[in-house]
Amino acid sequence: MNALWWLALPVLLLPVWWHRRKREQHQAVPLATARFLPRTEPRQTREWRWNDLFLLLVRCLLLACAIAWLADPVMPWRGDTVIVAAGTDPQWADKQAAQAGLAQAERVTLPAARAIGFLRAHEREWRPEARLLVLGDIPMPALVPEFGRRIELRTLAQAPSKDERRVHIVSERAEQWRRVFAAQGVAIDETPGEQTALIVWDRADAPPPSLRAPLWLVTHIAAFPELDKAAQVGGLRYADSPRGRLWHSAAWPPQDVKAARNLLEDWQRLHLGPLAYTAPPRVFAASPAVRAPEPSGALRGILMALLAALFVLERILTHARRR
Structure with a gap:
């Protein structure tokens, strides 16, 4: 739909029409011999004011830039490309690119989590005949991209x-x-440091204010006022504090192996986030129903800067013209 803004280009005639309709009034000055001349009334005449042609040009460029910014033009300039996830085995990537006939294609290295999003956002930058190959440990997206x-x-x-x-x-x-x-291979720090990811505070008294960690397992709520009205999920209370994120459960410490495993799974699921699974190899066929991505790109930013500069210049010239 963005390309339909190019149909608004005829509005560039508006500044021409505005300059064309400007009228210049001639004031009649009485002369001593005016009585010998036929009487005529003062009138307005239309004439082109080409002396402010520069102002006319600036106004036309201002409208043209506004239309181009709305249309979000993109010049396809990329050719065959191989997008490689960071950390991918170089030998495996070279082999796969050679098998696909893209050994000489441009290589773009991106974080694995950004590869699919980058393709979606910059899809219009590739020429129609360009071939694209994505390699690496790409995480499986929640929805199949088109x-x-x-x-x-x-x-x-x-x-x-x-x-x-x-x-x-x-x-x-x-x-x-x-x-x-x-049992889970977690290292125990006798003294907390910058690498300490978790502090287990199983005491009734409050910890010193200088003690901090990303995650705390707390057994006594009285030592942490933030947990008084904390939210609950799955039988756990949690709250954020200046010391870090606090978690509390009345069932701690775990009494058996199953409870200990559940505790570490909750740590992974609620604090570290779910594990990412590698997407299966596949070929995404071209879908004619895919909508264009949201307006973005360096060209759009350049047009916005040029639009602001032309607007300022137009105001300056208009003010100077009225003086």
Whole structure:
């Protein structure tokens, strides 16, 4: 629908019409010999004011830029492209590109989570005959994306990163808490530091204000006033505080292996977020029903800057013309 704004180009005739209809009034000045001349009334005459041609040109350019900004023009300039997710095995990527006949194509490296969104937002930048290949550990989107061109996706799942999660425990039942985390390979910090991701506070007194961590497991609500009116989800209370995010459950510490596993699963699900699954390889066929993406791009920003500059220049010239 954006391209329909080009139909408004005839409005460029408005500044020409406005300048054309300007009238210049001639004032009659009495002369001594005026009585010998036929009497005529003062009148207005229409004439082109080409002396302000520059102002006319600026106004036409102002309207043209406004129409172009609304139409959101995009000049297709990209050719065959291979989009590679960051961290992908280079040898595997070279092999897949060669098999697809795109060994000499342009390479674009993006974070895996941004690859599909980047294609959707910049789809119009590729020429109609361009071929696109996406490689790497691309996470499966919630909905199957649709594109206005053919796009091939080849994925390779990477081994999950072994991010070490470090826990600091403050409790009179420290050994019981240690058994909970030891089965999951979580490192225990005797002294909390910048790498500490979780603090277990199993005491009735409040922690020192300087003690901070992204996540807290709290057993006594009285030590944390933020939990008095905290929201609940799945039997857990949670609240954000200057110290970090607080979680509380009356069932802590876990009494058996199943409860300990549930505790760590809640940690993953509610705080770290769900795990991403690799999308299966597939070919996205061109869909004629796909709507154009939202207006965006460097050209649109340039047009907005040019539009603002022309508006300021037009106001200056108009003010100077009236003086």
